[in-house]
Amino acid sequence: MSGNPQRIALVTGAGQGVGRGIALALAETGVTVAVNDRYLERAESVAGEIRALGGKALPAPFDITSMEDVQQGVEKIAREVGPVDILVNNVGGGVEVGGNLNCKFKDSDPEMWRKSISIDLLGSLTVLRVVLPGMSERGWGRVVQISSGAGSRGHPMGLAIYGAAKAGIEGALRHIAIEEAKSGVTLNAVALGLMSNNAGRDKVVGDKAVGTGTLAGVPIGRFVEPSEVGACVVWLTSEPGGAVTGQTVHVNGGTYHAR
Numbered sequence: 001m002s003g004n005p006q007r008i009a010l011v012t013g014a015g016q017g018v019g020r021g022i023a024l025a026l027a028e029t030g031v032t033v034a035v036n037d038r039y040l041e042r043a044e045s046v047a048g049e050i051r052a053l054g055g056k057a058l059p060a061p062f063d064i065t066s067m068e069d070v071q072q073g074v075e076k077i078a079r080e081v082g083p084v085d086i087l088v089n090n091v092g093g094g095v096e097v098g099g100n101l102n103c104k105f106k107d108s109d110p111e112m113w114r115k116s117i118s119i120d121l122l123g124s125l126t127v128l129r130v131v132l133p134g135m136s137e138r139g140w141g142r143v144v145q146i147s148s149g150a151g152s153r154g155h156p157m158g159l160a161i162y163g164a165a166k167a168g169i170e171g172a173l174r175h176i177a178i179e180e181a182k183s184g185v186t187l188n189a190v191a192l193g194l195m196s197n198n199a200g201r202d203k204v205v206g207d208k209a210v211g212t213g214t215l216a217g218v219p220i221g222r223f224v225e226p227s228e229v230g231a232c233v234v235w236l237t238s239e240p241g242g243a244v245t246g247q248t249v250h251v252n253g254g255t256y257h258a259r
Helices: 017-028 040-052 067-080 110-138 160-179 212-217 226-236
Strands: 008-011 032-037 057-061 086-089 141-148 185-192 203-205 208-210 248-251
Touching (some): 008 017, 008 067, 017 032, 057 067, 110 160, 185 226
Parallel strands (some): 008 086, 032 057
């Protein structure tokens, strides 16, 4: 392990999938990683995996949609290892959190809109609101929001509300990045395409398969790996990445630009 061992990173939703890949990649650079997940056992599992590889990590279970939970969780991280220098807002999802996959907007349930917005937009803002003042005061910080191509282009997949939430958080970050431009804090988004950890979740929308059936539309001919997202996050959160702020980086195998 090498890099910046004094830095403390909080990765939300890091108990599995992309979040786990990001946590492992950051830990490999010497960063101490607070592994967040709603479920303690998942947070403990990934934290244990990092420690077994020689890294530094601790479980940080809390609900990002609760300001009180987030404040208590971040305060506990600060007491145990130090204040958060790096925030990766990874929690979010489509159908899992009310993205209305397989359902056109005209047929959607407004209650499901609120669920998606509360996690994908308001949850991310809540965590950011808690950690940003400290970063700004200390004169250094890195924030990376995990977003989606659905935030910048349309899909026939029932993702209207999910896309709205992701577009919203990307828009907010662009403004906050300018507000914080001279403070030493950078804020960027990483918009994902088709991920390998979702490849087994094929769903049918009309006569189109969503999942492995869409692989033909990915120019590189394969799914993106969580470790590749982690590598992008590592650079954005590094010292050399400090000139990049207010941007959205698409990690999608060329899909966005090919259509």
